[in-house]
Amino acid sequence: MADSSVSSLRSEAVQPKLIEDEIAELKRKLQDAQERLDAVTKTKTASRAVPSEPIVSNNVYHSGSSSHFLLLLADSALPLGSFAFSSGLESYLAHNRPPSFAKFMTLSLSAHASATLPFVIAGYRTPERLLDLDDALDAAIMCTVGRRASVAQGRALLSIWDRAFSSAVPPSTHAPDGTLQVLRNFSALLRTANASTDDLPPASAHLAPLFGVIARITGVGEQEMAYVYMLSHVKALLSAAVRASVFGPYQAQKLLASVDVQRGIEGAIRANWGRRTEDAGQTVPVMDLWIGRHELLYSRIFNS
Known part of the structure; x- marks a missing residue:
């Protein structure tokens, strides 16, 4: 033990x-x-x-400049005066009971793309034809009210170019084919036309061809340019709908972000991508009636 x-x-x-x-x-x-x-x-x-200096090539700077101007052209705050126009929406609301905004937006996208998108693309591809394209579009727009709106926004865009964009575009983004000089000559011709008392001025300055030419000068891609052009139209419609009390701002953003709007824009671009300006025209005739009768409304909040 x-x-x-x-x-x-x-x-x-x-x-x-x-x-x-x-x-x-x-x-x-x-x-x-x-x-x-x-x-x-x-x-x-x-x-x-992090390196002391950013390591980027000149190509990256060029791409950044193009993206910058793409965003500027897509900006709702771009002073084109679009807020003053409803693209026929106000008249449509007054002439249809009950109105359907979804139906109107589909018709408006088709009408806007078929009538003007070929001129935007032609202005981008052949900027030297700017004056001829402007004249052809002036003859193609049958509705006087629609023509007035197109010219007002086109001249506003040209003023933006002269007063803001022209001095901000880097020389590296300038198209080497004389596009910049074409736009300068057009701007000078328009000033001459404004001072003239001639009933048939040599230039009107419609929005569509000018948008294409300016997008080319600023280095924006062709497909991106077409999408932004159509997206701007949709944003203007939604803005008009909000101010006309069709729905609120959150619903407008929901529609703008929707797949239906994306597919609608893409479909409109595909349908008119290869269309010649000679074949451009109004595919929704009633749209011209709505726009034309806008001035006959008893009361209205938009210019057209």
Whole structure:
């Protein structure tokens, strides 16, 4: 019994020593792991260090300038005076009971694209024909009210170019085919026409061909230009609908972001991408009636 008691006491004395050794070993391993982790972290931090100057090529700067002007052209705050026009929406609301905005927007997209988008694309592809395109579109628009709105917005865009964009476009984005000079000559011709008393001025300055020419000068891509042009029309319609109390601003943003609007714009562009300006025209005749009868409304909040 005595030997057994001594053995038990020796075992109890050895056990704490073993535990302490195990704890010391674990601490050593933990410290070693922490040191290795710190070394890896420092390496990653050094590799992600921000350089003192941005490493970008001239092509990236060029792309950034083009994107910048694309966003400017798409800006709802671009002072084209679009807020003063409803593109026939106000007249449609007065002549249809009950009115359907979704139906009107579909018809308006088709009408706007078929009548003007070929001129936008032609202005982009053949800017040297700007004067001829402007004259052809002036003859193609049958509705006087619609013609007035197109000219008002076109002249506003030309003023924006003269007063703001022309001095901000980097020389590297200028088209090498004399497009800039074409626009300068057109602007000078328009000033001459404004001073003339001739009933048939040499230039009207419609929005569509000017939009295409200015988009080319600023380096905007052709497809992006077409999409922004049609998107601007949709935004103007939705803005008019909000001010006409058709729905609220949140519903307008929901419609603007919807897949239906995206598909509608893409479909309108595809349908008119290869259309010649000679074949451009009104595909929704009743749209001209709504726009033309706008001035006959008893009360109205839009110019047209």
